[in-house]
Amino acid sequence: MNILFLHFPIDSNQIESKILPDFFSSKGHCVFSLFEKGSRNFCAIHNGINKNVTIIDKKFLEKVDFDAIICKNDSFQKYGKNFASNKTIIINVTPMGFEHNKKNCHFFFKENELIKAPIEEMQKIFNNHFLNWRDRKKQIIVPASIGSDKNQKEIVDLIDESVFNGYSFLFAGKIYNQQYANYLYENLKLKGFKSSFRFLTREELAYEFLNSRLTMLTTDPRPAQPFDPGPRVIFESIRAGTPCIINDLVLVNEYCAPYCLTYQNNNREEFNLSCDEFVNRDNDILSKRCYIDGKKYLTVDFACQSAYKRIMSWLN
Numbered sequence: 001m002n003i004l005f006l007h008f009p010i011d012s013n014q015i016e017s018k019i020l021p022d023f024f025s026s027k028g029h030c031v032f033s034l035f036e037k038g039s040r041n042f043c044a045i046h047n048g049i050n051k052n053v054t055i056i057d058k059k060f061l062e063k064v065d066f067d068a069i070i071c072k073n074d075s076f077q078k079y080g081k082n083f084a085s086n087k088t089i090i091i092n093v094t095p096m097g098f099e100h101n102k103k104n105c106h107f108f109f110k111e112n113e114l115i116k117a118p119i120e121e122m123q124k125i126f127n128n129h130f131l132n133w134r135d136r137k138k139q140i141i142v143p144a145s146i147g148s149d150k151n152q153k154e155i156v157d158l159i160d161e162s163v164f165n166g167y168s169f170l171f172a173g174k175i176y177n178q179q180y181a182n183y184l185y186e187n188l189k190l191k192g193f194k195s196s197f198r199f200l201t202r203e204e205l206a207y208e209f210l211n212s213r214l215t216m217l218t219t220d221p222r223p224a225q226p227f228d229p230g231p232r233v234i235f236e237s238i239r240a241g242t243p244c245i246i247n248d249l250v251l252v253n254e255y256c257a258p259y260c261l262t263y264q265n266n267n268r269e270e271f272n273l274s275c276d277e278f279v280n281r282d283n284d285i286l287s288k289r290c291y292i293d294g295k296k297y298l299t300v301d302f303a304c305q306s307a308y309k310r311i312m313s314w315l316n
Contacts, residue, residue: 111229241291
């Protein structure tokens with residue numbers, strides 16, 4: 001079967017980059033990938049189980065009769081149409097909540113269905129360094145770049161210091177707006193919280209997830225996007241056995257959902273109820289169960305197997 005993966009960059013080892021095309025290639029399919037974004041342009045053939053790729057000229061793709069194009073976002077609408085024939089099945093695995101991205105696609109995943117498993121470097125750390133919840137720092141990690149679209153201000157404005165007495169905050173992400181970061185720091189300080197800001201490697205982030213008792217993510221990408229579809233950091237947090245509090249604009253995969261307390265965006269009462277539930281339950285037991293499920297369902301191999309099974313059910 002000839003398959004084109006559209007908008008899957010070969011310079012990244014995430015499932016929705018090089019990993020999934022490699023997996024399909026290892027199953028015996030003839031797999032090509034094309035990625036075009038600014039100065040990052042790749043066109044390649046994936047060479048089976050050894051995970052090597054051969055760079056080719058994009059014109060070569062015009063000679064291939066593709067059985068399927070597996071795309072992301074709006075890539076098919078932008079630069080993939082020329083490679084489809086009447087028989088080509090188009091599948092979008094990350095439509096991002098936009099109806100336009102589903103146009104001319106025969107099938108598509110829901111926005112939170114693709115398992116964005118942590119990369120292998122993080123998996124090794126998670127496998128070898130699990131900490132019981134009660135032995136972790138009283139730290140809340142907020143894994144997102146520092147800017148208004150990530151909506152960390154909502155946490156700072158709503159959180160009650162009496163509920164999280166003795167906790168500190170780690171904002172793990174690149175600062176894009178220093179004034180915004182200053183607001184977070186100063187207002188947490190007024191409430192009695194210590195906070196730090198660090199831009200971490202994936203490996204460093206893995207250790208911080210393992211050291212944290214709670215992850216908070218309250219992204220609000222509107223109006224650019226209707227919601228945050230299946231953010232990778234939630235998968236990483238659950239894989240580490242770290243439960244989450246999120247708002248309802250953050251979509252989560254079915255394997256992560258049992259370990260995420262969700263409240264209505266900017267609803268103080270619901271936020272406080274989620275916080276109260278977190279501090280009053282047995283998080284040590286829940287964290288262990290969370291870690292076990294993460295080790296079973298949020299691996300690269302399981303994620304690839306799951307996506308492969310779903311896609312092939314549409315192609316056969």
